[in-house]
Amino acid sequence: MSDEPEATRRTYSYLGPAGTFTEAALAQVPEARGQIWRPVRNVGEALADVVEGRSDAAMIAIENSVDGGVSTAQDALATMPGLRIVGEYLVPVEFVLVGRPGTRLEDVSLVAAHPVAYAQCLRWLTATLPAHAHIPAASNVASAVGLIDGTSDADAAIAAPGILEHLEVELLAEGIGDNAEAVTRFVLVSRTVAPPEPTGADKTSLIAELPDDHPGALLEMLEQFATRGINLSLLASRPIGDALGRYRFVIDADGHIMDERMADALLGLRRFSPKVIFLGSYPRADHAIIRYPDRYSDDVFVEARDWLRGLLSGEPDR
Structure with a gap:
């Protein structure tokens, strides 16, 4: 708990209640420690808190290595103005099976779980509890809370490991996820601010629309990056919603807006696309240095611009 007066402390919104993967992501943010953490019910509420000034920043899930992009987050970032991604954080997707105090694994026949969590633990459940039945839960936390407050008939619940720090539950099994490499990527979103200085291990996120539907339109958009040596680590399409066949593209590009090649690519994209939303340039969670030819x-981009200026000023071309 911080000794700092509440009036001077920063507020961070996150998908609650306590014990969620989102809370685990927020715990990785050094500047958030000892500050006010505001649990909310969904991504839209978290981002609205930021836009309307109730929070200084919000932590939201943006991508999962098993299920892909989080569409609700991508759509919210595309339609809510005045937001900027300022950091990314990775959380391993690990699950535990918990029960009421005194419960034994062999006694479990009814398991409460969020449908996504249940699907990611199905192999383990089938092998360990072949006769079990599933009760859908609203969230990974709600599945466990129902055991304690008596609102669930389940014998056990699938939850994130953080639940053990917040509820008096019995740990029946851990590491029950079917994919040991599963990870969720979270982003910290603030109101619009200037990008931080480049670190050499950065990512730029943006959303762009195609000018019209014609053969090669997507290729033309991708060429803005390819011809400048920029790798895309994410390319996802989302319907714009105003007509069938109209899509916007969510893009993560390796590099920083202050890199000459990235700035040149964004200028090219802006000339090509009727709408480009810059979501932010920020340090990569894995700290991997971006390599390029x-x-x-x-220096090559700067020299090319100097060469053009020289031609325009009448200098001889050498």
Whole structure:
């Protein structure tokens, strides 16, 4: 608990209640420690808190290595103005099976779980509890809370490991997820601010629309990055919603807006696309340094612009 007066503390919104994967992501943010954490019910509420000034930033899930992009988060970022991604954080998707105090694993026949969590633990459940039945829960936390407050008839619940810090439940099994490599990517979103200085291990996120539906339109958009040596780590389509066949594209590109190659690519994209939403340039969670051929270095872009200026000023071309 912080000794800092509440009036001077920052507020962070996150998908609650306590014990969620989102809370685990927020716990990775050094500047959030000792500040006010505001649990909310959904992504839209978290981002509205930021836009309307109730919170300084919000932590939201944006991508899962098993299920792909989180469509609700992508759509909210596309339609709510005044937001900027300022950091990303990775949380391993681990699950535990918990019960009421005194419950034994062999006594479990009815399991409460959020449908997504249940699907990611189905192999383990089938092998360990072949005769079990499933009760859908609203969230990973709600599945466990129902055991304690008596609102659930389940014998056990699938939850995130953090639940053990918040509820008096019996740990029946851990590491029950079918994919040991599963991870969820979270982003910290604030109101619009200037990007931080580049670190060499950065990511740029944006959303772009195609100008019209014609053969090669998507290729033309992707060429804005490919011809400048920029790798895309995410390309996801989401319906715009105003007509069938109209899509916007969610893009994560390796590099920073202050990199000459990225700035040049964004200028090209802006000329091509009727709508580009810059979501932010921020340090990568894995701290991996971005590698690229020498022909795409900042010096090459600067030299090319200097060469053009020289031609325009009447200098001889050498």
